[in-house]
Amino acid sequence: MVLMLDGKTHAERMLADVQAGVEGRCARGLRAPCLAVVLVGDDPASQVYVRGKIAACARTGIRSLEHRLPADTAQDRLEALIAELNQDPEVDGILVQLPLPAGLDAKRVLLGLDPAKDVDGLHPTNQGLLLAGQRGLRPCTPSACISMLKAYGIPLRGQRAVVLGRSELVGKPISLMLLEEHATVTIAHSRTRDLPALCREADLLVVAVGRPGLVEGSWIKPGATVVDVGINRVEQLELGERIFQADPRKLELLRSKGHVLCGDVRFGEAAAVAGAITPVPGGVGLLTIAGLMANTLQAAEAREARS
Numbered sequence: 105m106v107l108m109l110d111g112k113t114h115a116e117r118m119l120a121d122v123q124a125g126v127e128g129r130c131a132r133g134l135r136a137p138c139l140a141v142v143l144v145g146d147d148p149a150s151q152v153y154v155r156g157k158i159a160a161c162a163r164t165g166i167r168s169l170e171h172r173l174p175a176d177t178a179q180d181r182l183e184a185l186i187a188e189l190n191q192d193p194e195v196d197g198i199l200v201q202l203p204l205p206a207g208l209d210a211k212r213v214l215l216g217l218d219p220a221k222d223v224d225g226l227h228p229t230n231q232g233l234l235l236a237g238q239r240g241l242r243p244c245t246p247s248a249c250i251s252m253l254k255a256y257g258i259p260l261r262g263q264r265a266v267v268l269g270r271s272e273l274v275g276k277p278i279s280l281m282l283l284e285e286h287a288t289v290t291i292a293h294s295r296t297r298d299l300p301a302l303c304r305e306a307d308l309l310v311v312a313v314g315r316p317g318l319v320e321g322s323w324i325k326p327g328a329t330v331v332d333v334g335i336n337r338v339e340q341l342e343l344g345e346r347i348f349q350a351d352p353r354k355l356e357l358l359r360s361k362g363h364v365l366c367g368d369v370r371f372g373e374a375a376a377v378a379g380a381i382t383p384v385p386g387g388v389g390l391l392t393i394a395g396l397m398a399n400t401l402q403a404a405e406a407r408e409a410r411s
Contacts, residue, residue: 107256107380109331111387114252118394119164125401126165129408137404138167139197139223139396140189144182145175145205154201160393166400169195175205182208183216190218196404197223199396220407223399226272234280241403244395246278249310249331249388250285251395258308258329258380260285266303268292268319268368269312274333278310299323311368317347321373329380333388334368350376 126136139161143154154170161168171185182204189198198221204210214222219229225243233240253260265287269275279289292302294313303309303323311319312333324330338344339362348355350372358364367384375381382388 106375106378109252109256109258109329109380109382109387111252111382111390114255115248115390115394117255118248118251118391118398119160122166122394122397122401123164125405129404130165134408135194136165136167137196137400138169138194139199139400140169140171140192140195142171142173142182142185142189142198142200144173144177144201144208147203147205150201150203156393157199157396160397161400164397164401166397177205177208179208179212182213186213186216190216190221195221196407197221197400199223221403223396223403225277225399231272231277234277237284241399242281243273243277244399245274245333245388245392246281248391248395248398249278249333250281252391253308253329253331256380260287260308263287263307264305265289265308265310266292266306267310267312268299268303269310269314269333271312274312275310278312282308282310313368315368316343316366317368317370319369319374321350321370321377324374324377326377327379328377330369330374330378330382331388332367332369332371332374332382332384334366335384335389336366336368337363338366339363348372 130136141154141157143150158168189195198217200213202210214226217227219227222230222241225241230240234242265282267275267279267289270291270293279291282289292299296302300323304325306325306328308329310331314334316336316338338358344355344358347370354364354366365385
């Protein structure tokens with residue numbers, strides 16, 4: 105029987121650990137960590153994500169500061185705000201909610217972050233620390249995924265891992281983190297030849313490409329662990345009928361509601377073959393915010409150690 109890797113349960117464990125860490129700081133007479141969240145524009149999805157992050161701050165005892173700017177904010181105004189937050193001694197972490205509205209250069213904004221406050225782990229300094237195997241702030245989703253795999257006792261040392269996707273947010277960093285755990289790692293992408301055959305070699309398959317139902321059950325090695333990072337909204341019935349053949353519940357939801365969330369892996373097909381798998385929703389997506397809270401606490405502790 106396939107092991108369901110429950111992201112919600114592990115996220116709760118992570119948040120409880122962060123809460124305990126915050127309470128421990130306060131018991132030592134230190135202030136609670138502070139996360140500044142910068143939201144530019146009124147993108148509905150971004151607003152939902154920010155609300156979730158602010159709620160997690162309240163849940164763990166982390167102080168949050170919201171900076172909401174209009175969509176027509178000038179690049180220099182946004183960069184000036186980042187510079188102010190860099191200098192604010194009360195702020196331990198800065199999160200710039202992406203994507204930014206058209207006309208704003210996200211790379212310039214991220215380069216302007218103090219690496220010690222870059223709780224998304226996207227600044228080149230933090231990426232370099234990861235590459236060098238040194239302690240630093242690491243991207244939230246990959247680090248939380250590794251934490252979950254360890255918590256469930258999934259073996260990593262000596263395992264053949266295939267990472268499908270090469271983004272700076274997930275694919276590249278999780279590949280490096282798996283190497284740190286002594287896995288043998290292959291990074292695959294849209295130009296990889298004979299992708300199904302490569303995936304079938306994987307003891308651990310991590311998929312983060314943003315293409316609903318790309319990975320079929322026939323691509324999965326029997327007994328493999330499958331981590332599906334993708335989260336996609338499917339509205340086309342024709343697509344759903346093709347990718348949900350082994351998941352009638354999803355297909356029924358699509359027909360009744362007109363939309364359904366799914367991952368990059370055909371869950372019903374993969375669950376029949378895999379040894380362990382993350383569901384979508386309920387898997388990796390819930391871990392990202394927990395990883396953000398852990399990074400904010402880590403940033404506060406690191407700043408305290410330097411002072």
